[in-house]
Amino acid sequence: MTEKREAVSDVQLNEDLSHVSELPKDQGSDFMELNGVLVMGESEGYDIALGVGAWHVGGGRKGKWMADDAMMGQTTLVMVPQDQRGRMHDSFFVGNRLDASEWTGKVQIIQKPDEIIWQAGNRRFISRPPYWEAKGEHLGVDCNLTLGGLGNASRCYGLWPDLPSTTRAGYEQRCWAEGTITVKGKVYTLKNAYGIHDQMTFGHSYDHMELIREPYTYIWCLSKSIQVFFFGMPKAGVSYGRVYLDETEIPFSHNEITMEEPELWTDPETAMQVPACWHVNMNSEGSVADINVAAGGRGIYRVVNKKGYNMRYGFNARTNGSIVLPDGRNIAIPDIMTYVEWGRTVMSLESGAP
Numbered sequence: 001m002t003e004k005r006e007a008v009s010d011v012q013l014n015e016d017l018s019h020v021s022e023l024p025k026d027q028g029s030d031f032m033e034l035n036g037v038l039v040m041g042e043s044e045g046y047d048i049a050l051g052v053g054a055w056h057v058g059g060g061r062k063g064k065w066m067a068d069d070a071m072m073g074q075t076t077l078v079m080v081p082q083d084q085r086g087r088m089h090d091s092f093f094v095g096n097r098l099d100a101s102e103w104t105g106k107v108q109i110i111q112k113p114d115e116i117i118w119q120a121g122n123r124r125f126i127s128r129p130p131y132w133e134a135k136g137e138h139l140g141v142d143c144n145l146t147l148g149g150l151g152n153a154s155r156c157y158g159l160w161p162d163l164p165s166t167t168r169a170g171y172e173q174r175c176w177a178e179g180t181i182t183v184k185g186k187v188y189t190l191k192n193a194y195g196i197h198d199q200m201t202f203g204h205s206y207d208h209m210e211l212i213r214e215p216y217t218y219i220w221c222l223s224k225s226i227q228v229f230f231f232g233m234p235k236a237g238v239s240y241g242r243v244y245l246d247e248t249e250i251p252f253s254h255n256e257i258t259m260e261e262p263e264l265w266t267d268p269e270t271a272m273q274v275p276a277c278w279h280v281n282m283n284s285e286g287s288v289a290d291i292n293v294a295a296g297g298r299g300i301y302r303v304v305n306k307k308g309y310n311m312r313y314g315f316n317a318r319t320n321g322s323i324v325l326p327d328g329r330n331i332a333i334p335d336i337m338t339y340v341e342w343g344r345t346v347m348s349l350e351s352g353a354p
Contacts, residue, residue, distance in 0.1 A: 005178075053074040
């Protein structure tokens with residue numbers, strides 16, 4: 001690991017432990033945790049986006065995950081030729097189904113004095129804040145990645161001390177990234193790479209199938225000096241965003257955000273019609289972020305539990321736009337790399353009262 005490269009974060013090592021024991025026992029035993037990494041970079045004429053994760057789920061065979069205690073590995077890879085940037089096409093991707101009932105083997109979350117390791121199959125996620133690593137193979141995609149913090153984490157999922165009462169907590173850490181991704185035996189060394197480290201815990205009250213019956217949209221635009229985050233479920237009345245400009249964090253709440261999907265694309269793999277462009281405007285107390293996001297390719301993964309399954313698209317995209325600050329400065333967002341995730345429940349196996 002390249003610890004000589006500067007990294008900054010306020011994350012403490014014990015935050016990356018499992019927090020299942022802190023969830024209230026009187027609200028049901030179902031739980032979901034994620035230790036994950038999203039990396040975007042350039043290599044060999046491609047824009048590459050890779051999302052990898054260790055999902056720790058459980059709650060009993062009769063619970064919604066249909067597993068006592070399981071660790072599921074995720075790989076979502078999207079490769080877009082750079083001459084296809086911003087032009088949606090049937091891209092090469094690798095993705096998998098997340099079904100806890102199919103996973104076997106011992107859950108491995110290893111605590112050492114100076115690091116925490118989550119292991120899902122042949123892949124390890126190593127935490128040494130302000131550095132994180134993802135190493136190993138899954139679905140024929142091997143990675144050897146290092147991420148370093150670009151500033152304080154966004155506590156967007158809630159604070160750890162509140163987990164016993166809210167049943168949700170976690171953070172997203174903006175990072176630089178470096179390393180290699182090997183696909184079909186070819187090694188891609190990342191350049192101009194950035195990423196996100198996710199750490200979260202959710203209890204019984206968090207239900208994938210219920211929460212995303214209506215689509216959600218999750219966007220990260222990443223560069224060295226500008227990072228833009230947006231999450232929205234417009235039909236549920238939920239959206240929030242952040243702009244990080246050098247050392248400044250600008251928050252936006254639901255009533256300060258609008259989102260449009262000006263272009264739809266029919267996926268020949270699924271026959272689903274999905275958005276391929278997004279326009280997001282965030283306006284708060286003199287600060288305005290106006291972005292146009294255009295996808296070039298997509299990956300797909302699926303989350304399965306007892307109530308049904310949902311389809312999640314990960315798009316490799318580019319963002320243009322501008323940020324206007326209260327002092328009148330206008331900062332251009334000049335075609336920066338972006339990951340968009342869009343998904344919804346596509347089949348429900350139970351609904352309403354029994």
